[in-house]
Amino acid sequence: xxxxxxxxxxxxxxxxxxxxxxxxxxxxxxxxxxxxxxxxxxxxxxxxxxxxxxxxxxxxxxxxxxxxxxxxxxxxxxxxxxxxxxxxxxxxxxxxxxxxxxxxxxxxxxxxxxxxxxxxxxxxxxxxxxxxxxxxxxxxxxxxxxxxxxxxxxxxxxxxxxxxxxxxxxxxxxxxxxxxxxxxxxxxxxxxxxxxxxxxxxxxxxxxxxxxxxxxxxxxxxxxxxxxxxxxxxxxxxxxxxxxxxxxxxxxxxxxxxxxxxxxxxxxxxxxxxxxxxxxxxxxxxxxxxxxxxxxxxxxxxxxxxxxxxxxxxxxxxxxxxxxxxxxxxxxxxxxxxxxxxx
Numbered sequence: 219x220x221x222x223x224x225x226x227x228x229x230x231x232x233x234x235x236x237x238x239x240x241x242x243x244x245x246x247x248x249x250x251x252x253x254x255x256x257x258x259x260x261x262x263x264x265x266x267x268x269x270x271x272x273x274x275x276x277x278x279x280x281x282x283x284x285x286x287x288x289x290x291x292x293x294x295x296x297x298x299x300x301x302x303x304x305x306x307x308x309x310x311x312x313x314x315x316x317x318x319x320x321x322x323x324x325x326x327x328x329x330x331x332x333x334x335x336x337x338x339x340x341x342x343x344x345x346x347x348x349x350x351x352x353x354x355x356x357x358x359x360x361x362x363x364x365x366x367x368x369x370x371x372x373x374x375x376x377x378x379x380x381x382x383x384x385x386x387x388x389x390x391x392x393x394x395x396x397x398x399x400x401x402x403x404x405x406x407x408x409x410x411x412x413x414x415x416x417x418x419x420x421x422x423x424x425x426x427x428x429x430x431x432x433x434x435x436x437x438x439x440x441x442x443x444x445x446x447x448x449x450x451x452x453x454x455x456x457x458x459x460x461x462x463x464x465x466x467x468x469x470x471x472x473x474x475x476x477x478x479x480x481x482x483x484x485x486x487x488x489x490x491x492x493x494x495x496x497x498x499x500x501x502x503x504x505x506x507x508x509x510x511x512x513x514x515x516x517x518x519x520x521x522x523x524x525x526x527x528x529x530x531x532x533x534x535x536x537x538x539x540x541x542x543x544x545x546x547x548x549x550x551x552x553x554x555x556x557x558x559x560x561x
Contacts, residue, residue, distance in 0.1 A: 222544055223276070226297070230275045233301040234308060235259070237356045241348065252345045256316060256333050263330045270328060273556070274311050274419045275304035280549045281423025281437055284541030299363035300426045302356050306376055307419050309353035314383050314415075316346035321391060322474055350380070364426065372422055379418035386410020393477040397496075401482045405446075412452070413445030420444075424539070436539035440553075443532035448556055450525035453478035457509050458518060472500045472508060479524065480517035487515045529553065 234257065241250040255261040258268030282300045318324070319332040320339055326332060334342035357376055360369045389407040393399055420441030424434040456471035457480055471478060484491040491512050494500075500508060512518070532553055541549050 220544070220548065223548060226276055226279045227272060229298060229301055230272050230279070230304055230308070231269070233305040233356075234275075237302075237305050237309065237352050240352060240355065249345070249348065252333060252337055252341065253348060255336070256312060256327075256345065256349075258328065261330070268328050268330055272308060273552070274415060275308045276552065277416065277419035277441065277549075278304040278307055278423045278426075280545045280552065281420045281541075282427035283545035284543065284549050285424045285427030285429040285433060285437060285539070287542045296363065299360075300423070302359035302362075303372055303376075303422045303426060306353045306357040307379075307415060307422065309349050309356060310376065310380060310383075311415060313346045313349035313353060314387070316342055316349065318387070320346075321387070360426070368425065371425055375418050375421050375425070379414045382410040382414035384410075386412075386414065390476075394475045396477075399477050399482060400486060401479065404477070404479050404482055407477075408446060408449040409442070412449035413442045416445035416448065417441035429539075433539050436535050440532050440535040440539060443528050443535060444553055444556065447525045447528035447532060450479060450521055450528060451556070453480055454518065454521055454525070457481075457512065472505050473502060475499065478521075480512055480521045483520050484512045484515050484517045489515050491515050491517070529556070 238250070238253050238257065241253065243250075251260060255264075258264055258266075258270065279297055279300055283295055283297055286295050315327065316333050319327055320334045320342055324332055325335050332342075333345055337345070354373070354376070357373055358369065360372055364372075386407050386409065389403075390411060393403065393407065417438050418441070420437040421434060424437040429437065453471075456476065456478060472481075481495070485495060486492075491508065494504075494508060494511075533550065536550060536553060540546075
């Protein structure tokens with residue numbers, strides 16, 4: 219890991235802790251504990267594995283520096299001024315994770331019991347809402363270093379992403395009860411669930427790095443296609459991933475009836491997988507065999523190929539944006555790494 223990435227990650231954690239500490243008051247100590255537990259800082263199993271990779275805030279900081287045309291080695295680009303936006307997207311992401319775990323009945327997140335398992339659904343919902351509010355308050359701290367007009371633009375980007383997150387989640391949940399779905403129904407759903415926030419990360423970074431409109435659009439498109447690729451990989455890991463590596467059950471997607479792309483591909487084949495899917499809810503005891511069957515009918519290979527295509531489109535847009543300096547190189551490396559992830 220480069221010194222720049224280490225500095226970014228240290229700054230991100232510090233800013234996140236600063237923002238979450240808004241709840242550090244006598245009557246809300248347990249509330250604060252819920253958030254620090256979910257963020258991976260406290261409780262059994264706390265540490266780097268529990269915090270996650272902080273991909274989204276890293277995208278904000280890397281894009282901001284790369285879009286500024288300045289390099290950490292030769293300039294005084296103030297990336298610390300961008301930290302409130304980096305923290306905002308990570309807090310918004312974690313708000314969605316808390317609610318997703320409840321809606322999906324997931325009992326594990328990064329190898330640890332989820333928030334609702336430890337504190338119950340009502341308090342977990344409230345904790346998710348708290349993360350959402352703190353995300354917005356964090357973004358407003360940009361006003362310390364940026365003009366009001368820029369802060370308003372940044373807030374608009376974040377709020378549009380938040381709305382798209384809920385739109386994508388609505389489609390995801392509603393798809394579970396719809397019998398007839400095709401692969402074409404998949405893309406509007408993941409455009410909201412994952413691509414919207416990664417696109418917003420790059421959009422925010424470009425804005426705060428001072429990019430012109432054309433360059434900002436290229437970065438926005440880079441994030442969009444990267445998000446599509448990321449979600450496709452998530453679909454693969456949700457069925458064929460190693461639970462020890464991912465920290466999340468691979469059974470949940472099939473058992474919960476998730477209409478991920480591999481599943482939709484399998485249904486369109488109208489083969490043995492589709493016949494079993496039509497027969498009613500999948501049982502835990504069937505998951506391993508059905509996953510093998512789905513792979514044999516093309517679900518794995520076709521989804522992997524689509525993930526590669528989306529990443530290629532992301533990289534093409536990144537090249538159009540022409541990111542500069544060490545941050546630009548790191549941005550390209552991060553995009554390539556996300557396609558090959560195992561967790």
